[in-house]
Amino acid sequence: MAAILVTGGAGYIGSHVCKLLSKHGHVPIAFDNLSVGHTESVRWGPLIVGDTRDLSALADTMSRFRPDAIMHFAASAYVGDSVRDPLAYYDNNVSGTVTLLRAARDHDIGRIVFSSSCATYGAAQTIPITEDHPQAPINPYGASKLMAERILSDAETAYGLKSVALRYFNATGSDPDGEIGEWHDPETHLIPLLLDVAMGRADSITIFGDDYSTPDGTCVRDFIHVMDLADAHRLAMDWLLNGGGSLRLNLGNGAGCSVREVIDAARRVTGHPIPVQVKARRPGDPPVLIGDATRARAVLGWTPRRPEIEDQIADAWRWRTTKYAPKDLNIRRSANA
Secondary structure: OOEEEEEOOOOHHHHHHHHHHHHOOOEEEEEEOOOOOOHHHOOOOOEEEOOOOOHHHHHHHHHHHOOOEEEEOOOOOOHHHHHHOHHHHHHHHHHHHHHHHHHHHHOOOOEEEEEEEHHHOOOOOOOOEOOOOOOOOOOHHHHHHHHHHHHHHHHHHHHOOEEEEEEEOEEEOOOOOOOOOOOOOOOOOHHHHHHHHHOOOOOOEEEEOOOOOOOOOOOEEOEEEHHHHHHHHHHHHHHHHOOOOOEEEEEOOOOOEEHHHHHHHHHHHHOOOOOEEEEOOOOOOOOEEOEOOHHHHHHHOOOOOOOOHHHHHHHHHHHHHHHHOOHHHHHHHHHOO
């Protein structure tokens, strides 16, 4: 059994990872400033309210719990916001990582699993994207994640810190048990927004750009179930705890769905027509992102268990209708009767 410090442990992916860590006998210590996380999502270990840019708070937490390893999720993660306010992203994502690693060095914690992103690749030159693809981010969010990866590499050279950076594609879905799910305020992710329309919490879904060089003109993304991501993080942590070296790995299903295809799948799952509006492209959105996770499968023995988009949406729908039911669903059903 290991104690794992999980920064961003009250957030979407971090909370799902905490649940899985607990299931496998580990003790997750969620460290979160609750700017976007939720106390209700921390159920499998202690919650320490703190910011990764606060060296004193990190030092106190590490001294108290003596974690064996770190999982680092805490970050600002919206492409559009990063374009509008890049300094905030570099402050939180880069400065937060530097401070966290300083605390880890001072407390002799030599293993970290880092939540990176396919956004480090920028516009795809080849599909699917392998780990050897050039990293040329086209937005500050992706640039901040690439900077963090470089910092991790330099920290290994200087201090011997081992790291696994997991570059994953579009996280989606919810805990199949229905205990936790995707919950942002404001919500910007495609599938929760689609489900809000189906529940009557919004009138329509917006497609940002239908003139890309893709089969139906909308962006294509590789959607990966959040519990499959959680399992990869667990395996990466085990790899490090068992003496494995540093890795840089993609996490994806190797297949893409366009925005319109996701909308059609949500219509089938929910039985709702989900009206659509089309607006101009957003700055910083690459047309196609599909990942090749062959290396993660081979090295970690990782196998996605819920790769189908309809299964991912169905899990999210089950949790979301539980969270907001019955009041909101009754409103929708009355309006559509």
